[in-house]
Amino acid sequence: MNILGIETSCDENSVAIVQDGRKLLSNVVYSQVDLHKIYGGVVPEVAARSHIEVMIPTVQEALDVARLQWKDIDAIAVTNGPGLGGSLLIGVLTARTLALIKNKPLYTVHHAMGHIYANFIDWTQNEKMKMANDGWLEPRFPIVALIVSGGHSHLLLLRNHFDYEILGQTRDDAVGEAFDKVAKVIGLPYPGGPSIERTALQGNPRAIRLPKAKMANKYDFSFSGLKTAVLRTVQDICGVSYDFPSFKLAERLTDAQRADIAASFQHVALEILVDKTVMAYAEFGTASVIIAGGVAANMELRQKLSAALPIKISYAPMSLCTDNGAMIAALGYYKSQISTPVDPLFLEVDPSLQM
Ligand code: KG4
Numbered sequence: 310m311n312i313l314g315i316e317t318s319c320d321e322n323s324v325a326i327v328q329d330g331r332k333l334l335s336n337v338v339y340s341q342v343d344l345h346k347i348y349g350g351v352v353p354e355v356a357a358r359s360h361i362e363v364m365i366p367t368v369q370e371a372l373d374v375a376r377l378q379w380k381d382i383d384a385i386a387v388t389n390g391p392g393l394g395g396s397l398l399i400g401v402l403t404a405r406t407l408a409l410i411k412n413k414p415l416y417t418v419h420h421a422m423g424h425i426y427a428n429f430i431d432w433t434q435n436e437k438m439k440m441a442n443d444g445w446l447e448p449r450f451p452i453v454a455l456i457v458s459g460g461h462s463h464l465l466l467l468r469n470h471f472d473y474e475i476l477g478q479t480r481d482d483a484v485g486e487a488f489d490k491v492a493k494v495i496g497l498p499y500p501g502g503p504s505i506e507r508t509a510l511q512g513n514p515r516a517i518r519l520p521k522a523k524m525a526n527k528y529d530f531s532f533s534g535l536k537t538a539v540l541r542t543v544q545d546i547c548g549v550s551y552d553f554p555s556f557k558l559a560e561r562l563t564d565a566q567r568a569d570i571a572a573s574f575q576h577v578a579l580e581i582l583v584d585k586t587v588m589a590y591a592e593f594g595t596a597s598v599i600i601a602g603g604v605a606a607n608m609e610l611r612q613k614l615s616a617a618l619p620i621k622i623s624y625a626p627m628s629l630c631t632d633n634g635a636m637i638a639a640l641g642y643y644k645s646q647i648s649t650p651v652d653p654l655f656l657e658v659d660p661s662l663q664m
């Protein structure tokens with residue numbers, strides 16, 4: 310069964326075709342990073358406009374790369390939330406229109422759940438990805454899943470497809486958001502995750518002591534205190550008061566200070582993620598542990614978690630960790646096996662869609 314997946318919830322416009330939730334036939338991603346870089350973060354109106362411009366060419370390219378025609382597509386899956394309203398709207402309207410005019414069943418996908426399904430794609434069948442990565446570990450249920458991105462920090466226990474429990478989630482900022490905001494304060498380019506990871510290589514992870522939040526539910530996360538602690542540290546280092554404009558702080562830091570702050574922040578943020586994931590594995594003794602979402606692209610996270618667990622962890626190649634249509638098509642396949650399609654005439658976006 311060939312599913313065409315459409316993802317437009319934030320700043321990546323992506324369309325992919327996946328066979329039976331497993332075989333990657335194409336995955337076209339138009340990233341808007343360069344558009345948003347100058348503002349230091351995603352500007353929702355700019356994102357929505359860019360989605361409009363590239364949406365139809367992306368759909369066509371996904372078909373061309375897979376060497377398929379519309380008659381070969383069995384269903385369409387689309388992210389209907391959570392995400393930016395204007396961005397979601399472009400993907401959902403496109404999916405609704407295509408479902409109607411091409412007469413295809415339409416399925417909706419929760420963006421964060423979609424991230425998990427990147428791990429179910431057998432990317433070793435793709436020559437390019439195979440060359441760049443070291444083996445695919447197919448997840449087996451039950452699974453502990455850590456979803457970490459710019460919008461989500463969730464720890465889940467999955468007993469089977471669609472049978473899961475949310476063990477914990479963030480009470481304030483997502484961890485990727487903390488990476489992005491810390492990067493901005495110390496003057497590193499957007500997106501913050503990769504630039505912090507790169508800069509941290511030159512720094513001392515124990516140079517600065519930063520706090521970890523204590524949570525009532527041991528599996529919950531909180532990153533806003535950590536983010537503020539970094540801001541206060543930078544203000545102290547620069548010798549300015551708390552009301553000094555934060556956008557002027559970065560120019561007062563030396564490269565060495567910047568690297569130490571990046572390394573110390575990353576060290577604590579990743580330690581929080583690793584400790585909670587290890588705790589969940591110890592409690593539930595699952596067959597697999599998977600990491601998903603943009604932050605799962607972090608090599609240090611992969612290494613630290615691998616070292617702390619007695620089993621190998623599952624993660625997708627970089628291009629399937631950050632937002633992509635393939636994960637949406639993969640989850641769409643499993644949804645098509647258990648549920649009826651939605652009515653394309655009445656599908657709405659839901660920017661705050663709950664799991
Ligand atoms: O999954 P994603 O593409 O979009 C959302 O669903 O939010 O994740 C984007 C987030 C950004 O916050 C970005 O800074 C972070 O993932 N990210 C990373 C890395 N690569 C991307 N964070 C840490 N280390 C990385 N290497």
Ligand code: ZN
Pocket residue numbers: 420424458459602603631632
């Ligand atoms: Zn995402």
